[in-house]
Amino acid sequence: MKVKSKIFETITIGEHRLKNRIVMAPMTRSRAETNGVPTDIMSAYYSQRASAGLIISEATQISLNGKSYPNTPGIYSKQQIKGWKKVTDGVHEAGGKIFIQLFHGGRISHPDTQGGKIPMAPSEIKPEGAIHTFPFGKKKQFITPRAIESTEIKEIVHQFGVAAKNALDAGFDGIEIHAANGYLIDQFLRDSTNKRTDAYGGSYQNRSRILLEIIQETGKYFNLQHIGVRLSPLNNFNDISDSNPLGLYSYLLEELNSFKLAYVHFVEDGLTSKNLDFFNGVSLTLGKYYNGKVMGNGNYTFERADSEILEGVVDFVSFGKLFISNPDLPKRFMLETEFNIPDENSYYSGGKRGYIDYESLEG
Numbered sequence: 001m002k003v004k005s006k007i008f009e010t011i012t013i014g015e016h017r018l019k020n021r022i023v024m025a026p027m028t029r030s031r032a033e034t035n036g037v038p039t040d041i042m043s044a045y046y047s048q049r050a051s052a053g054l055i056i057s058e059a060t061q062i063s064l065n066g067k068s069y070p071n072t073p074g075i076y077s078k079q080q081i082k083g084w085k086k087v088t089d090g091v092h093e094a095g096g097k098i099f100i101q102l103f104h105g106g107r108i109s110h111p112d113t114q115g116g117k118i119p120m121a122p123s124e125i126k127p128e129g130a131i132h133t134f135p136f137g138k139k140k141q142f143i144t145p146r147a148i149e150s151t152e153i154k155e156i157v158h159q160f161g162v163a164a165k166n167a168l169d170a171g172f173d174g175i176e177i178h179a180a181n182g183y184l185i186d187q188f189l190r191d192s193t194n195k196r197t198d199a200y201g202g203s204y205q206n207r208s209r210i211l212l213e214i215i216q217e218t219g220k221y222f223n224l225q226h227i228g229v230r231l232s233p234l235n236n237f238n239d240i241s242d243s244n245p246l247g248l249y250s251y252l253l254e255e256l257n258s259f260k261l262a263y264v265h266f267v268e269d270g271l272t273s274k275n276l277d278f279f280n281g282v283s284l285t286l287g288k289y290y291n292g293k294v295m296g297n298g299n300y301t302f303e304r305a306d307s308e309i310l311e312g313v314v315d316f317v318s319f320g321k322l323f324i325s326n327p328d329l330p331k332r333f334m335l336e337t338e339f340n341i342p343d344e345n346s347y348y349s350g351g352k353r354g355y356i357d358y359e360s361l362e363g
């Protein structure tokens with residue numbers, strides 16, 4: 001047994017004591033009702049995974065026009081809050097902690113998913129490729145989004161605040177702001193998608209502004225020590241990039257230092273020869289600029305997670321795909337057992353299969 005590993009030790013964020021440093025990464029699973037209300041199987045799914053030190057929920061939209069994919073949950077209606085309460089109650093009864101990932105998809109959407117409205121984005125730049133619309137399985141080409149008016153930005157920031165308040169009412173222990181993977185906040189941060197000439201485009205300071213305003217707004221409802229931020233400085237997923245990731249993210253992290261947040265969550269994807277500044281990894285390179293706790297993510301094995309925690313590169317590690325198919329992942333790490341293999345075909349397929357039917361170890 002790996003009893004000497006630091007990964008199984010507790011860690012404190014704000015008022016929460018996490019029982020280990022093994023986090024369940026946020027993962028969209030498209031099991032909500034079409035109106036974004038969480039279902040009972042979602043409560044079962046998250047409760048099964050309550051042995052994680054922390055669960056981060058799937059991306060959850062703050063408004064209908066923040067929705068990217070069919071059957072994803074929201075946190076802007078009374079019914080959605082009620083549905084999420086069943087999830088958080090289930091996780092708490094099973095001894096776990098759960099943060100909600102607050103999200104706006106920006107241009108990564110389609111009018112069919114937003115009640116006919118054209119998706120909005122920092123600038124009118126169409127992503128390459130196609131996106132799932134309803135019903136699941138049909139992909140349609142992205143369309144050119146409309147540029148968000150300067151005056152609309154305040155409304156989006158306000159909606160993040162309302163979503164945070166709703167998350168508190170729904171019983172969440174904290175929130176993670178999704179500023180990664182090419183969705184709205186990331187579209188503001190990175191310069192391939194932000195060509196604005198107002199106070200929200202241009203300099204690092206201007207491109208970071210919406211995220212910093214969202215942190216301030218959500219901080220009216222949640223203790224800042226219970227707010228995390230997810231960043232993916234090199235990930236090109238959703239057709240996004242930046243001309244100087246080290247410049248942008250070192251600036252941003254120094255700004256984030258002043259908030260004393262729960263953590264910064266780095267997605268490691270995108271380590272290519274074009275990013276030599278990051279030769280040793282995102283967390284190691286950017287961790288130098290950040291004073292608070294760092295969460296690593298992206299194809300981590302147990303061994304890598306354990307040694308990076310021991311070396312102090314990261315404080316905790318989130319696991320995605322392994323948690324889909326292994327509800328008792330911490331126990332499997334501890335006992336060094338085999339893992340169930342996740343079935344990719346049921347990631348977003350709806351229903352119980354490939355969702356709540358993965359087996360835990362006996363006893």
Ligand SMILES: Cc1cc2nc3c(=O)[nH]c(=O)nc-3n(C[C@H](O)[C@H](O)[C@H](O)COP(=O)(O)O)c2cc1C
Nearest residue numbers: 025026027028058059298299300318319320321347
């Ligand atoms: C099915 C699936 C859904 C995902 N949905 C989200 C999401 O809602 N929000 C997010 O930030 N990342 C999402 N991701 C990315 C994961 O959080 C994670 O970064 C990725 O799976 C790499 O970690 P892993 O190698 O441990 O799986 C998703 C990944 C998968 C496989």
